[in-house]
Amino acid sequence: MKKNKKLSEDLNTLENMLNVVQTYQEIAAMRMRRVKQSVLSSREFMDDLNNTFRRVTYAYELYLKNVKKSKESGEIIHKNGKDVLVFLSSNMGLYGDIVRKTFKLFLSDVEKISSNTDLVIVGKVGRDMFLNANTNKNFTYFDLSDSGTDPANLSKILNLVLDYSHITVYHGIFKSVLSQEATKSVVTGEAAELEREYEAMGEMTYLFEPSVERIADYFANEILSSVFEQETFEANLSKFSSRMVSLYSASDNIQDSLKKVDFSLKKYNHKVLNSKQIAILSGINLWSKA
Template identity: 20%
Template sequence: MASLKEVRSRIISVTSTQQITKAMKMVAAAKLRRAQDNIIRMRPYAQRLSSILTNLSRLTTDSTPNLYAERREINRVLVVVITSDRGLAGAFNSNVIKAVNNLVNERYSRQAAAGNVEYLAIGRRGHDFFAKRNAKLAGNYTHIFSQLSFDTVRVAAEYAMDAFRAGDYDQVDIVYNEFKNVATQIIRTEQFLPIQEQEPAVANASIGTNTDYIFEPSKERIVEELIPKSLKIQFYKAVLESNASEHGARMTAMDKATDNAGELLKQLKLTYNRSRQAAITTEILEIVGGAEALAAGS
C-alpha cells in the first residue's frame, strides 16, 4: 500500500490536472460558439454557390472552357489534410490522418509508389506527422488557424487551384472533419479538383427546377470570375468545418478528462482515508501494547 505522503501528493497532482482540464473545457466551449456560428452562416451560402458552380461547369463550351473541370489521367495527386495546431482533442487528428492513409493506400497506391502524392497540410499536427515520415509537403500553411480568415485560407486554395491549372496535379482531394454536433464529427473526403460534374437531375434538385441563367456582363467573364471564387468558398467552408469540429472534440475530451479526474480523486481519497485509518490503528495498538508491557513489568 502506498504511503500517506505518496497518496497525498497524487491527490494534489490530480486536483491540479482537473482544474486545468476544466478551464480548457470552458475555453473550448467559448471558442466553439463562435466557430459554430461561423459555419452555420457559411453553409447555406456555400451550398447555393456549389449548385451554381455545378451548373456553370456543365454550361461551359469550347469558347468558354473551364480549366478547373479538365479531366486528365491521374498521375500526380495533391491531398489537402486539415487537422488542428494542438492536441488534447481526442481522436480528432488521428482520425483525419488515418482517413488520409486509407485514401492513398486504396485509391492512389500506384501514384504513391511512384512518389507522386503530395500533401498540403493545414494545421500543425498533420504537417508534423507527414514531415516526420519524409512525405512530400506542398508549402507550409500551419499558421492558418492562428489567424483564421478567408484571406489566409484563400492563399492555400489558390496554390492548389493554380497548380492544378498548370498541370502539376491531376487530382486534388480534401480530407477534414465535418461538424455535426459537440460530440460528433464526421470524416469527409471530397474531390476538390477537377470539379465533379453531376447529372442534370441531381444538380437541379438542389435548386428545385431546371436552371436557365442570363449572363451579365458575359458568360466568359462569369465563368472566369465566379468559378474560382466558388472553389475558394468551398475550400474555406472545409476549414471552418474543421475548426468547429476541433473545438467540439476538445470540449468533449476535456469534459471526459475532468470526469475521469473526479473519479480518480474519489478513489485516491478513499485509499488515503484507509491508509490513515490503518496508521492510526497501528499507533493505537502500539500504545496499548506498550502500556500492557509497562503494567506487566511493574
C-alpha cells in the same frame, strides 16, 4: 511516512491536472460556441453555392465544346489541369480522435492517387502523421492557426490550391456536440457528375449575364475561395467539439483517480492512527500489569 508523502504528492498532482483540464475545457467550449453558430448558419448556403458552381462549371465546359466546334476563340479559365488533395489537421494535440480519423480517410485516397495529383497538408499534427506513415510521397506544407482565424496563412493556401482544376479537402465535420465525422469535400465544380444527371434529364438551357466566361471566372476565384474557407471553419468546429468531448472524458478519469488516491490516503492515515492507538493501549496494559 514515505507512502503518505507519495499519496499526498499524487493527490496534489491530480488536482493541478484537473484544474488545467477544466481550463482547457472552458476555452474549447467558448471557441466552439463562437464558431458553431456562424458555421451552421452558413453551411446550407455554402452547399447551395458549391452546387451552383458545379452547374456553372458544367455549362462552361459545354460552351467550350461549342467554341471548339465552331472554331471561334473563347476565353479559357486558366487552371493547371491537375488535382490536389488538401488535409486540414491541427497544430496542437488534445483534439480527440477527429484528426486521426480524417487522416485515415486522407491516407486511403493518397494510396490511390496518380502522378497528376498533388498533396497539401495543413497543420503540424497532420504533417507528423504523414511523415510517420512513410508513404514516400511529396507534399506541400502550410501552417494554419487552430484559433479559427488566420487570414495570412489562409491566403497562402488559397494562392496555391486555386490554380488546380480539382480540389478535394479532407476535414472533420460537426454533427453534434458528441459526434464529429471525418469527411472529404470537393470544392470545385465536378461537371462529370452533373453531365450524367443532365443526360438523364434531357437538354438543359442556360442564360448567363454578362457572359459565361465572366461568371465562370468569378466563381473559379472569389466563390471558390469562400467555399474553401467554409471548409476550414467546418474543420475548426469539429476540432473544438472533439477537444471538448475529449477533455470531458479526461476530467472524468482524473476525478475517478482523485477519488481512489484520496481513499488510499485516508485509508493509510486511518491505518497509522489505528497503529498508534494500539501501541498506546498496549503500553497502558503493560503498565497496569506492572
